Amino acid sequence: MGLQAYSEAKALIFDLDGTLSNSLPVHLATWQQVGDVYHFHFNPQIMLEMTGRATIDFARRIVEENNLQADPADLVKLKQQAFWDSANLLEPINEVIDIVKANYRKLPMAVGTGASRKSTEVQLKQLGIGHFFDAIVTANDVTLHKPNPDTFLKCAELMGVSPAECQVFEDGVLGIEAAKTAGMMITDVRPFINYGEWIHS
Template sequence: MKYNAFIFDMDGTLVHNMPIHNQAWSDTLAEAGIQIDIEQFNRATTGKKNSEILRLVLGEHVTDEQIAYWSERKEVLYRQRFACCREPLPGLLDLLEQAHALRLPMAVATAAPPENVSFILDELDLRRHFKAVVGAHDVKNGKPDPEIFLKAAAALGVKPESCLVFEDALAGIEAARRAGMDAVMLCTTIEAHEVQGQPHVVRAVPDFTHLDLPTLLG
């Protein structure tokens, strides 16, 4: 097989939740007196940790206390709004079961805080599929820095080049490239043409139902 392990982003990849995240950010920042263009904001911040996002928007002089307050405010709004409609992306569960049958180790690599990781992985009973979960508190830098994917590969005990990443954002696709990993783009956040011509992007699909695992593994 060409790949010995799978690494999944979470938001926008395991679940289709980025519009909810973006609206929660818009409403939270409005409370802080800042108006944003959601599309531009999404492109500039996807894959980044909350602390990185808030420093980008509020300025480098923002305090740790302010970051903690606004980050928690945003995440509470997000979880309240997504709780009623959270479900795995179509085809995800079948892909995970097939990968398990082939004994492929899998990890989640996400910029989400621990509460959001539990909100998705535990509430949807997905955590049992993954040998490792690397989150925002485990890395210094968010995507497109490759740190999170390299740590996930290390946690799985595999070489980076043997991993296939599943992502929905340009920052994540770039992080995979920098880590020396191929990637599958889930087009829940951006259009397929935006990654056209990138040799490490092996597929760009709307959801997991469009993937055939034996073909993907070569």
């Protein structure tokens, strides 16, 4: 059986990167661009381990692991600008977006992401799907990011639905952990999606 909304779900929450947006190859390429500037090799394994966290967390880890004499905030600025400039390369994950379209105006829906507000808006605009959602919670909207449950709990609050009645669609280990902690129904989208050349396994 394919991806579907559970009959008992009263609201749906979707992660963005790797769930609605096949953005991970673009993130990988733009982190590699940052590596070219700061002279480090970006390890793709970091993305598998940290998908869902804010970009500043990636930057701090990169600075530490590579012993860089650099401010992580500067890496973030360069990375985000490169990503925004590459928005035309983003592709939708249609298997998940079909769920969104099928439930539009039937159930309240939200995006709960570790991406910044601007990166979220850039992606939703590029994919033409922003109008489907009743609430959008980004890294700018909570203090504690995934694997903490705050992102998803904020989505539930904004939609006026109890956490136990929310179904979360996620591809990231940290996001799945956050949804579990929030007491929500969880759908791991990875078994249903063809990521092409991406490194998911």
